[in-house]
Amino acid sequence: MAKWHYLIAPMLVVSSTVIAQEASSETSMKKWQHSIEIYAQALNIRGDTTIGNISTDVDVDPAFIMDHIDMGAMLRLEGIYDNQWGYYIDYSYMKLSGKTDSVLDINKNILKGSLDIRQGVLEVKGFKRYQYDVGMIDYMVGIRWWDNDIDTRLYGSNGNVDLRKSLNEDWIDYLIGVRWTKALHKNWAVHTSLDMGLGSDTNFTSSLLTGVRYQINDWSDLNIAYKSTWVDYENKGTYEYDTATQGFLVGWAAHF
Template sequence: MQLKSGLIALACMSFPTTLLAQDASNKHWQHSIELYGLLLNISGDTQVGAASLEVDVDPDFILDHLEMTAMLRLEGIYRNQWGYYIDYSFMKLGGDKTSVTDANLGLLYADVDIRQGVLEAKGFKRYSYDFGKIDYMFGIRWWDNDIDLELKGQGGNINLSPSIKEDWVDYVVGVRWITDLTDDWVYHLSGDVGLGKDTRFTSSIQTGFRYRFNDWADVNLAYKSTWVDYDNESNFAYDTASYGLLIGLGLYF
């Protein structure tokens, strides 16, 4: 009788542990959210209506004129095989009126407001090898640009106020390599290429290191660059490279 009671008590004690182990094994999804900042540079040229402009934006200019920004990445993977990747960066710059002297046109006054949003949404299939994990990615990159330009010349010889609101979708395919360097350090390298209806070419690359604090948090130190050559052959063209150093905080759940 004492032996039977002991077995019942042992079974009752082991039941919660077994149930927790089953719950842990049934957690097939792993998700993460990353908040990040980017020391962004934008260089290239753009056409807004009849005005053609050279784009040369550096981090100092952005910090001086930044009105609003948001940068966020969401990612999830199911059974370490199929996953999704969503990245959104948004920036709004408000320009101050500046004066420029041109030899032919005289004194010019310019005021530029820029809003740029870029959304990347991708699915991927993961394969594991001896040298790390490879994610084969496919998806879209959505660009959303608003540019307001005011250009006036001394004596009224120039008075241009073009404004454009243009958004488009590019279709991209890419690959990402992830490998553990140590128990705490992870190296990652990703790139993609794509095309769109009015996009001649688009591409992006990101490479860097992640440092794990624990099982649920890490920091991302990376370099990111995105190129696009877009022309709607009407009133807007955008041929630029956006690049810079990235630092982010990732949380896993």
């Protein structure tokens, strides 16, 4: 019997050590909380743009986008460590194309035209979270990267005219912002975030996002919100873009 005591004692020590290490590992892993959200936004884009010496108004609504969209994607990834330090990555992309056959040139020739627009907007932010009586407040700093590609073509049916113009313009804006989140009920929470900033060629940029989240279960929720982004970018002689992009969005997020 004494021999069994000598064997059992070390086994209990090893077992308790393994269990403690596993519990410690699980606790450490739980300090990181992540979420990935897929969302769709009914975009309205208003403002004006200048390409070279040609200026035009921008007036794009959801119906126009649905008629001319070739591809679109909107995705958000977020994580926070120990409910204090976090990151936020948001990317939206769309590709639009259109054609017309009623363009007149200076010689009154009837020309056909085509236009391809590709726009990607990437937001990357880091934040520090604080708990207050009014809710959670995240103080954020980061960048917003704009990537605009425009291809235009005018051509005649007899082949005597074939004009092409391409523009690839991208820039980075530097941001500071704040986000407020408040639980209204065990399944409902309200959130509002605001950022603003500028870049080397950007006079001003800002973004507002406000809405509510509904907790579907313990690992997913639904986001219903309104988002608006303003930008006033000027690269004199090449490209100017002064617009407001806004609309309601619906997203589904998974937490892990």
